[in-house]
Amino acid sequence: MDGDAVRERAGELPREPGVYQFEDGGTVVYVGKAVDLRDRVRSYGEPRSRRIRRMVDRADRIDYSITDTETQALLLEANLIKRSQPRYNVRLKDDKSYPLVQLTGHEFPRIEITRDPDPAARARSDGGTRTRGGSRTGPTTSGPRVFGPFTNKTRVETVVKALRETYGVRGCSDHKFADRERPCLDYDIGLCTAPCTGEIDGESYVADVESVVRFFEGETGVLADPLRREMERAAADRSFERAANLRDRLDAVEGFHGGAGEAVASEADERSVDVLGVALEGESATVARLHSESGQLVERDRHAVTIPEGEPDPGGDGRAEARATDTRAGAVLSAFVTQFYAERDLPDALLFSDRPDDGEVLDWLDREGVAARVPGAGREATLVDLALKNARRGASQPDALAALRDALDLDAVPRRIEGFDVSHAQGRAAVGSDVTFADGSPEKANYRRKKLDDRNDDYANMYDLVRWRAGRAAGADVGDARDDRPDPDLLLIDGGGGQLGAARDALADAGWDVPAVALAKDEEVVVTPDGTFDWPDDADHLHVLQRVRDEAHRFAVRYHQTVRDDVSTELDNVPGVGPETRKRLLRRFGSVDGVRSASVAELQAVEGVGEKTAETIETRL
Structure with missing residues (x-):
């Protein structure tokens, strides 16, 4: 343009x-x-x-x-x-985001807290959207509506639960809602008016939904007034525990739209303090965070940040270069604060090595009651110096991930790696795992697992697993919810050339362009589309891949054991064998065939199996 x-x-x-x-x-x-x-x-x-x-x-x-x-x-x-x-x-390099509240576009809308709203709610049929106060998604008010984002997830959860208790808006999935013959537990405990079974007519339900919309548009009394009346009734009935619970809920509701401002903490009140130091290196940066509770350092971590290409050239003048560095550091810290605290509690105070360059970020911190400052001297300045040392160490130390990039000739440092493995017992209870590592460390919140079709074909199983992940990421699979995790820089397949070929076929079919390699267990050889690498056993970049591979294998085997123990077997029909005893038998003997071949004495050695039960098992099987 x-x-x-x-x-x-x-x-x-x-x-x-x-x-x-x-x-x-x-x-x-x-x-x-x-x-x-x-x-x-x-x-x-x-x-x-x-x-x-x-x-x-x-x-x-x-x-x-x-x-x-x-x-x-x-x-x-x-x-x-x-x-x-x-x-x-x-x-x-982080996948956290701020929560939103969505009212779906169904005939009987569902309310939900989400970080990835329905694409229809983001449609720009009138050139723009509104994320709150009307939640406009087009020239009309039909279709899904999204409110937010919000900073305090706990408060959002409290408010959504209070709205459901007051107006009975459903929160169930489409699968659970469809074809019901009687109301579910949510109806029994007062969280839903059960439009699925006609306990409420459509017109009344829509009116309740509109009351919810009015609350998110800023009409706090729509929810605060009934809560206050219920609290007063509970107090009059001497139900003081319920009254206190309602009081806390009312405080959350009244503060939701800023009606109950939070006081800015004084230094004496600052129990939780984060110290942020930033080190710049080319088109990347490292932010080190020190976390202090009640004056004691309890946590340290480092985070990689990507700086946009082609920042302004300082022009060769030393002072200009220093000013440009300060500006870039301030921009990094401004972006880091808003993105890092997307799903983390803000501390009472933030200490910076450089002043964030975005005044709106500082205004936001002030409104949230967070003291933000760049210390000049004293203990706080010492803490900032320590954070800077941590950041510089992270930016300058030999990087196994950079070595991995060079060894595999990748376009970028593979800071996010996803590992895949499949596990089954001769084709039964087949499952797949998908683990995520960021900067060499596991991110267990981003682990995923999937049941696969039972078949004794590792290549087909790996194809299905990777195709499932790739389709959800690339938006190719309409039937599955979109996977909103960031795209990885590298996929690691547990196996050899056959498994890698199946994975690459799946990536191609889904149209997901992510590099993939495999690591075979026996010889620890790295397999790529262009050949194989036999790296030294002490190579740091090989250790990175081994950690990802081993974790994918562990996660897959653990899930396989769970699925195997939960499947229906002939043991279910044996009197005296309940679910726990069945699990113990399968763990001890490996399969129903193993149980069948065991002697009565061997069966009795299993906890919970007496002589009579052992004889019954032998007779029935």
């Missing part, structure tokens, strides 16, 4: 807060936030740096989303950066 095209598009944008996206052929290349969308986008008509000029020249479309507040724009920007990984934004 040239300057005239940008200014023309800006003239079509509203003068409201929100988020804008520059896109190139449908790919998001930059995400930004604005207090006034029209003015902010218009400024790109005359880019102030080479990097921004390249971004604008590359873009062919500008999209936008409207929000009610600057804070909502700040959080939505962080979510979109994590989801799209645009190349011209500072990006934390």
Whole structure:
């Protein structure tokens, strides 16, 4: 786009807060936030740096989303950066995002907390969306509606539960909702009015849903008033525990839209403090975090951050170079704070090595009651120096992942690696595992597992497993929920050339472009599409792959054992053999055939199996 095209598009944008996206052929290349969308986008008509000029020249479309507040724009920007990984934004290698609340577009809408809303809720049929206060997804109010994002997940969960208890909006899946003959447990405990079985008519249910919408649009009394009446009734009935619970819920509700502001903590009240130091190295950075509780350091970690290509050239002048470095450090810290704390509690105070360059981030921290400062001297300055030393050590130490990139001739350092393995017993109880490592460490929250069709074919099983992951990531499989984890930099297949070939076929069929290699167990040989590598046993980059492979294998075997023990067997029909005894028998003898061939004495050696039960097992099997 040239300057005239940008200014023309800006003239079509509203003068409201929100988020804008520059896109190139449908790919998001930059995400930004604005207090006034029209003015902010218009400024790109005359880019102030080479990097921004390249971004604008590359873009062919500008999209936008409207929000009610600057804070909502700040959080939505962080979510979109994590989801799209645009190349011209500072990006934390992290997959956390801020929660949203969605009312689905069903005839009887469902309420849910999500980090990946229905794509229809993000459709831009009128050129933009609203993420709260009307949740506009088009020129009409039909279809799914999304509210948020929000900073405090616990408070969101409390409010959603209170809304369900008050208005009975369903939270069940479509599968659970369909073809029911009687209401489920949610109806019995007062969380749902059971539209699935006609316990409430459609018109009344829609009216209740609209009350929920009114609350998210800012009408706090829609929920606060009935909660207050219920609390007063509980107190009058001397049900003090319930009254206290309702009081806490009411506090959460009244503070949800900012009605109950949080006081800024004084230094004496700062029990939880995070210290952030940043070290820059080319197009990457390392942020080290020290976490202190009640004055004691309890946690240290480092995080890799990608800096957009082509930052402004300082021009060779030493002072200018120092100023540019300061600016880049401030930009990294601004992006890090909003992205890192997406699903983590904010501390009472944040100490920075450099001042974040985004005033809106500092305003947001102030509204959240977080003290933010750059210490000049004293113990706090010492802590910042320690964080900087940790960051520099992380940025300069020999990197096994960089060595892995060089050894495999990859385009980028494989900071995110997913490992795959399958496990079964002669084709029975077949399962697959998908584990995730980030910067060489396991991310167990991002582990996935899948039951596979029972068959004694490792290649077909590996194809199905990788095809399942790739299809959900690439959006090729409509029947499955989209996998919103970041794309890995490398896939590691447990096996040899056959398993790798099956995995690559699955990637090609799904249209998911991710490099993949395999690691065979016996000889520890790395198999790639171009050949094999027999690296030294003490090679750090080989150890990285071995850790991922071994964890994928462990996770698959563990799941296989669970599935194997849970399958229905002939033992279910043996009197005196319950689920626990059946599991013990299968673990001891490996299979029903093993149990069948065991003697009465061997059966009695299993906990819970007496002489009579052992004889019954022998007779029945």
